Amino acid sequence: MGNVRRVPTSTIEPPADAEAPRRHPKAPGPGERTREHHSQCRGCADVPGSLRIRSWVEDDGVSVRSRFDVLDEHQGGPGLLHGGLLMTAFDDALGTAHTQVVRAAVTARMETDFRRPVPVGTTLWLRSRVDAVVGRKVYTSGVAYLGELDGEVAGTARALFVKVGAEHFLKHSRPEDLEALGASREVIEAARAAP
Numbered sequence: 001m002g003n004v005r006r007v008p009t010s011t012i013e014p015p016a017d018a019e020a021p022r023r024h025p026k027a028p029g030p031g032e033r034t035r036e037h038h039s040q041c042r043g044c045a046d047v048p049g050s051l052r053i054r055s056w057v058e059d060d061g062v063s064v065r066s067r068f069d070v071l072d073e074h075q076g077g078p079g080l081l082h083g084g085l086l087m088t089a090f091d092d093a094l095g096t097a098h099t100q101v102v103r104a105a106v107t108a109r110m111e112t113d114f115r116r117p118v119p120v121g122t123t124l125w126l127r128s129r130v131d132a133v134v135g136r137k138v139y140t141s142g143v144a145y146l147g148e149l150d151g152e153v154a155g156t157a158r159a160l161f162v163k164v165g166a167e168h169f170l171k172h173s174r175p176e177d178l179e180a181l182g183a184s185r186e187v188i189e190a191a192r193a194a195p
């Protein structure tokens, strides 16, 4: 373990005096389906290997509800959902809730409690919300229910997202994926040369 860098972490509990989040003016409105993170997202896009999670905005305009149909290909234990894929579902759903409030942010830290096994064939419903935004930090939380909204609780999660700009992707994504989104080679190289 000698060469493992120690990463400083702080709490993902939002400060008690943080202001309530407000819907971003360009975010979809109550009842509307949310947009996928991007066309190749393995959480929510309609592509092979995706969990194909679909989300809709709740009446408050800030929270979202999400649907995840658990299939054979999502197994961990026999006939049961893999825990890491429940975390993926939470990451996607919480990451969709944050798009109601801020433009782009990435998961910095997430914790999940697994409360009940989830059999293959179950529809999981997730409720996700932004609890607070403080500077670049976006505090989120969610609950996953078995079979129906507000049914038996399968798991809960909290995550801290950190707001990023386009330079995050320009610096770190594969150039061919950025070019497919319309970024020129010059823009990508300039972002990578910047300190």
Ligand SMILES: CCCCCCCCCCCCCCCC(=O)SCCNC(=O)CCNC(=O)[C@H](O)C(C)(C)COP(=O)(O)OP(=O)(O)OC[C@H]1O[C@@H](n2cnc3c(N)ncnc32)[C@H](O)[C@@H]1OP(=O)(O)O
Pocket (backbone or CB within 6 Å): 008, 009, 010, 011, 012, 037, 038, 091, 092, 095, 104, 105, 106, 107, 108, 109, 135, 136, 137, 160, 162, 164, 166, 169, 170, 178, 181, 183
């Ligand atoms: C051409 C353009 C195309 C654009 C197209 C857009 C597509 C839009 C796609 C979105 C997609 C989403 C899809 C689902 C969600 C994923 O899948 S996101 C993918 C998984 N996550 C990642 O890859 C993130 C990897 N980590 C990082 O890049 C960096 O560590 C971070 C998170 C950006 C933070 O780094 P940083 O910007 O240097 O910020 P830093 O100063 O370290 O931290 C800022 C604050 O957060 C706190 N913090 C940071 N990390 C932690 C932690 N782990 N625990 C607690 N606190 C922390 C710091 O303590 C600090 O707090 P304050 O001092 O301000 O109080």
